[in-house]
Amino acid sequence: MNEIGNDAAAVYYAAPQRTRNADVEYQYRQDDNFLYLTGFPEPNAVLMLVPKGMQVRNPADTSTTMTVREILFVQPRNPVREHWNGRLYGPEGAMKLRGLEFALPIDQFERMLGSVMFRSRPALLYFPPFASDLTGEIATTLEPLQNFIDQTRIRNLATELRDPTAMVYRHRRVKSVEEIVLITKASEIAATAHRQAMMSCEPGMYEYELQGVYEFVYRKFGAEYNAYPCIVGAGENTVILHYNSVRRKINDGDLVLADCGAEYHGYATDVTRTFPANGKFSKEQRQIYEIVLRAQKAAIAMMRPGTSWSEISKKAADVVNEGLFALGLIKDKDGRSITDSSHTDSVTR
Template sequence: MQAEYRQRREALMSKIGNGTAIFRSAPMAVMHNDVEYAYRQDSDFLYLTGLNEAEAVAVLAPHHEEHKFILFVQPKDITKEVWSGYVTGVDAAKSIYGADEAYPINELNEKLPQYLSNADRIYYRFGRDKSFNQTVLNHYQRLLRVYPKRGIGPTAIQDTCTILHSMRMVKTESELALMRKAADIAVEAHNLAFEIAKPGVYEYEIQAEMERIFRKHGALGPAYPSIVASGANSCILHYIENNRQMQDGDLLLIDAGCSYDYYNSDITRTFPVGGKFTEEQKILYELVLSAQKQAIAQVKPGNAYNLIHDTALRVLVEGMVELGILKGEVDKLIEEEKYKPYYMHRTGHWLGLDVHDVGVYQHGDNPLILQPGQVLTVEPGIYIVPGAKPAEEQPQVDQKWMGIGIRIEDDVLVTQEGCEVLTKGVDKELQDMER
């Protein structure tokens, strides 16, 4: 992978010209008191370096004669390492991660100016670390003050995301291999959940077995808090309590994926706990499945990203009109968003190092056009929340639909010919969801 990290840095440096880019590692996150969460690196930092350590800074200076890639890292300290684990250290930052030069992190303020002073701008994304944001600003303002005398130096700070995130949107073959692995592990976990879910089982028991599969196969853990939502809980988009005992007649909505070598999967399936759909559950399930299939058919190079959502939305609204859940002309219902009480989210998102991965979805009023190598989710749903108010001038929903929440989600790769569903190993056809 080091060769690929180098290629990524070189690609970014070719785009920033005479600028200098600065990347800060993610801070440690506190769980409670003095106990910290397991460390997870900032995805941009990880994408460019592969280094998964806190208290580090990466600098890219393509204009510098000797040092194009510089790392500031925690120095080796055996006393600290006994408590907190090994760190890379300055020497290994060069030999392992390919830095042209490396320094202890406490020398940042002393060494950084030499990589900024001849740059025409600084590329930096202001983030969660307010202290480091101020450090970058201080260096910039100091150089700006002497610019009239020197006639050289940075005169602007530009967010790196416009360049870097467009790179991250298109996955390489090595990235896709990791995403396929993450998908395969999650597929196995979902298939196990289908086998063990039954009346009397608690939601957390399903969660535990799925997350056991994640770790068994080397995943870092869940890609996000697993959603195991039975009964009316299936109408809560981000339900994570997972503490209800499942009953016969319930639907079970499971939205769970894993993180494998920091790349993520994201799958949702909905099925009857007791083995058979009720008539109302079956009707809505078929509607959501039809919406998803038709939306996936729009995933192909050259198509606008928005076409995926627009296709699914139209299928859902047409279906809800036929069922009497909505009333009116389909185009007007869509324009006025009368469907929002029952379908309140978009049909998908980018997927990669982040579950909701970086990248824009349109450029101003112009739609983003799909291209090979992009990975996205397709996840339409319907949620008839008990007690939900219909939109203005819309009918009250018949009680028979209440408490039904259905979502079907797959991870989809844009290919040269069309698309590949990475998570196709989990059943979703109506006849396969019953037992």
């Protein structure tokens, strides 16, 4: 609230539901920033933050008003919809279970937006850019906001428009104790899955069978989602970075690369491991594996507050280059073979 400022307002919206095919929808996954700010898992929801306050009717005495700084607009309870798709929190449930200051039905968003934006005229409005695939109920709900933004730009009104993404990221970058507990749990689930997959793997299996081991373990230990589509590749498929066909038979002598992570209560891990399908490395496989292992340990040893990701990445690359040079696989151990990156530098905290 302090960072938004008294003469400003911010609007955040839930991720849209996405259609898989016909009338079948993908499993719903909330927008990261919206989940961080609200903890609310449902679609068709909007959060409005106004640091200097908004006037709303007091639910305990509807003849009076009260001042609130945050309102979450959510779907109301609906027996027909809940019969098909499961229970909804509704405004009362959202306030009770999520600890939010105030909640209203989603159809009240337009009225409150008008009250805040057209009467108070804040000098600054934060809102996330509208996604190109923003469709369905949330798109309809946000039409008044889109109209206000369009009119502000066309008529050059005094309200400044700003993307809040960087502001939210600054808060998300430093994790609370509670968040670290959730990250640790996600990591433990992922580690359990990788160990189980290594024990289950044997020549003659198919990649998709091993992928199934990961996904079974994730669900068994409470992870709601994969952190990303689970990548399991054997043999020549190990060098395809985002391989997703997973139809090949795993042969004796193959290496298997598994890039699979778990997501637990909104917090995810990204874990990649390589292991021999038959449980035993060949001489050449072990040589390369041990180089990569040394690089990983060297990188982990550097991870402390104040160290940039580019420094850590360079250290790992140097260890790999030295190892490959020692094997005679590259001619220049000081080369740029794997140090270039398109990722933005960051600093560990």
